[in-house]
Amino acid sequence: MNVFDAIxxxxxxxxxxxxxxxxxxxxNQLIEAARWAPxxxxxxxxxLLIIQETDGKSALADVTEHAxxxxxxxxKFLDDxxxxxxxxxxxxxxxxxxxxxxxxxxxxxxxxxxxxxLRPVLKNAKSLAFLGHLGAGKMPxxxxxxxxxxxxxxxxxxxxxxxxxxxxxxxxxxWLSMGMAIQNVLLTATSLGxxxxxxxxxxxxxxxxxxxxQLFNLPAFHEVITLLRIGYVDGDSADSVRLQQSExxxxxxxx
Ligand SMILES: Cc1cc2nc3c(=O)[nH]c(=O)nc-3n(C[C@H](O)[C@H](O)[C@H](O)COP(=O)(O)O)c2cc1C
Numbered sequence: 001m002n003v004f005d006a007i008x009x010x011x012x013x014x015x016x017x018x019x020x021x022x023x024x025x026x027x028n029q030l031i032e033a034a035r036w037a038p039x040x041x042x043x044x045x046x047x048l049l050i051i052q053e054t055d056g057k058s059a060l061a062d063v064t065e066h067a068x069x070x071x072x073x074x075x076k077f078l079d080d081x082x083x084x085x086x087x088x089x090x091x092x093x094x095x096x097x098x099x100x101x102x103x104x105x106x107x108x109x110x111x112x113x114x115x116x117x118l119r120p121v122l123k124n125a126k127s128l129a130f131l132g133h134l135g136a137g138k139m140p141x142x143x144x145x146x147x148x149x150x151x152x153x154x155x156x157x158x159x160x161x162x163x164x165x166x167x168x169x170x171x172x173x174x175w176l177s178m179g180m181a182i183q184n185v186l187l188t189a190t191s192l193g194x195x196x197x198x199x200x201x202x203x204x205x206x207x208x209x210x211x212x213x214q215l216f217n218l219p220a221f222h223e224v225i226t227l228l229r230i231g232y233v234d235g236d237s238a239d240s241v242r243l244q245q246s247e248x249x250x251x252x253x254x255x
Contacts, residue, residue, distance in 0.1 A: 013195030017231025033188035039177035065145035072137025075129035082125035151229040195233035
């Protein structure tokens with residue numbers, strides 16, 4: 001697969017994976033992809049924790065579940081998220097950004113055919129926190145936690161803060177390098193028929209990151225960056241949208 005095909009075909013895989021482990025050779029290629037990412041002064045700040053055993057997956061699934069239940073009680077979190085939630089396919093395409101709500105949570109049956117009915121609720125997402133306190137987050141939390149638990153492989157990506165480059169911009173360059181290593185993994189996965197999903201929920205709150213740090217014996221100088229669910233997919237039919245080039249490309253000067 002050429003690079004541009006991998007770029008265009010890569011999708012966030014939110015569904016089930018094939019029920020088989022990642023081949024050793026394929027895992028090695030994902031690791032090599034991260035290894036060859038660029039970084040300032042070649043500092044190579046990435047660390048990859050590969051989790052394939054039930055215990056580790058279960059522990060991360062539990063942190064994910066608790067985090068999502070807490071997020072549903074958090075008015076600010078709900079409000080901030082609502083800005084990027086799209087209810088219908090046409091709305092999603094028109095905006096060219098954001099995510100389809102129905103791809104992130106299974107909507108109650110009566111809303112599945114007419115998700116636009118949720119618009120007034122989404123406009124006042126803060127008020128949903130009260131439903132969160134009544135337990136509304138439990139179902140999506142269990143659903144997403146189950147996906148974490150059943151993934152053939154989880155990759156916890158951390159940044160080794162002993163590897164800072166010099167200069168005032170060091171923190172930016174560190175994070176940029178992390179993004180490059182992660183994108184290398186995603187594109188290589190695509191070329192191998194492997195799907196990947198970012199799972200951000202367990203990493204949003206400092207207390208959850210600390211919990212993860214303890215669970216996996218991460219030293220204090222490892223900053224937890226992202227968690228990836230990884231597995232083979234049967235061809236990915238998921239769609240996505242993007243802004244038009246004219247919305248973000250500028251020639252010579254920004255108009
Ligand atoms: C830093 C980062 C965090 C993300 N977190 C999540 C997440 O928690 N759950 C999820 O399903 N997708 C997550 N995504 C995937 C985005 O939603 C996705 O990239 C975007 O909607 C475009 O869709 P595509 O990747 O299929 O093209 C994340 C992506 C990035 C880069």
